[in-house]
Amino acid sequence: MKNIVILTFLLLPLASFAEACDNSGNSYSDLSCIVRDLDKEKKDLNEIYKKIYSSTQYKSEFEQSQKAWLNYREKQCRGYIAAEASQSQGVGAELITKDCLYAITKQRVDYLKTLLER
16 A cells, blocks of 8 residues: 555656656657756746845845755655655656656746746
């Protein structure tokens, strides 16, 4: 039962991958696609961060918030998810880890966009 719960948790982020990339069935193509999409989200994140940072009077608090979020993302995706994904063979573990990074980064971008709209 524990393995089913863990597997379900690992596969949830792949839903975001399915939206972002055509699932060609080729792990290397899939990895290339998710890396491309992750790079786009990181670029968007940096742009939004700069806009918010330049307009807020709470720069120190915003910086601390971003650092805490980056720490969470690293521990979640490169720590726990990577450890669980290490059971996958070949490029599968890297694909799961990158998809985690993509999903969490996209969530942050979407959240920060709502702050800009206020």
